[in-house]
Amino acid sequence: MFATQIHGDNGKMKDYHYTGPVEHRFSPYSFNGGTVLAVAGEDFAIVASDTRLSEGYSIHSRDSPKCYKLTDTTVIGCSGFHGDCLTLTKIIDARLKMYKHSNNKSMTSGAIAAMLSTILYGRRFFPYYVYNIIGGLDEEGRGAVYSFDPVGSYQRDTYKAGGSASSMLQPLLDNQIGFKNMEGVQHLPLSQEKALQLVKDVFISAAERDVYTGDALRICIITKDGIKEETVPLRKD
């Protein structure tokens, strides 16, 4: 049975390294790595991202944060293909300006999330290769986190991790913030200090085990007093 596979019709040995002719195609996407995380509290929201931009096994930049400030109460974290991240944030900025000029007020977090979903679905058949997470304050001043998939499906969460180390961080957040898989533990509301410490710790862990995460951590803390930024060093290797 296998003998006929080895020898072709004319008895010459067929190459066994591949099963047929290989078509080389140009891929419009590339994966530039990075992890993003957002946590919503009672009256604050935290959006954090690492600052490493990589491709393959090389590093393009050690200082390329993935959080972008949209309004005074909203920050978006984008990771995935850097080209699409830049274009998407430009488009969102333009749409925010248009809204502000037409309606004489800034867009709320919920409105930005809904708009982003439409923008992403508009490219359903040539998607933006971006994993988005929006963090901000809603109209009542409570923390809000909206997480997206590359084609626009979104939902409001309390916490969400996206990007290359998301599968490592999300279970840890489920346990520490959502108190999942634990019994007999007091469900304390999340304070800003505890959330900040948790975010720093989980990124230290992510940098240990994920090669695409590291260099530095940029944290944006959103409260009614504005947006505060903090940078923490991570593993550089």
Added chain:
Amino acid sequence: MALSNVLETPPSGFNFENVLRNVALEGLLEGAHNKAPKPMKTGTTIAGVVCKDGVVLGADTRATSGEVVADKMCAKIHYIAPNIYCCGAGTAADTEKTTDLLSSNLTIFSMDSGRNPRVVMAANILQDMLFRYRGQIGAHLILGGVDCTGSHLYTVGPYGDIDKVPYLAMGSGDLAALGILEDRFKTNMELEEAKELVRDAIHCGIMSDLGSGNNIDICVITKQGVDYIRPYQESEFKYKRQRRYKYNPGTTPILTEKIVPLKMEVVQETVQRMDTA
């Protein structure tokens, strides 16, 4: 039996039954949800330098499985003989087993002939084996040692190509490390200078390459003996966590508990003295 591997040539022809089977398996798994398990690669930086009195080999300690770090402290410098060590890059299992096999063969040889093995012997045996498997064994090796003819450094590729060089780097971080080596290598360097050069080369690989990281191992082989320094330099990135993540007993609920007593009775009791000499 085992000696035959060293003295006789193996049966002629290539045995490729498993390659065809793997291709067929991959075709079966293509549409299914489960893909073939990805072998752990070392995604490495390894380097070697010949200096005045011997050979200095260096390696990082990170092993990756795709994009996840599988081992933060893996040993990439393998023992071959008392005077020969080998750094391995590529598929972790392949480098380990190949160097183990080589080490066994050389031990049998040195017992049989009463001589220390020479580095060129080790290189030739490796080359034979890797060429026989036509690149299917993904082992990129740097072989270094000191024997009666002097200090030698060889590289053996997965297809069986061999090169004898005064300085060398391999692995995914090889270009970064080679930059440092090309800049500062001189023939007949002092031992300390050679150690610093290899350390700097590996450090450059660790910082520039995502597949390399964590600590640096150094192995210095001279006529007097071997100094295997593991780790030569620990990673400078040790960040403390800000909170303690401890779980009290009872956090994981016990849903059911079933105790089955094993009814056993003593039938016979014997005492045997163990030779612990």
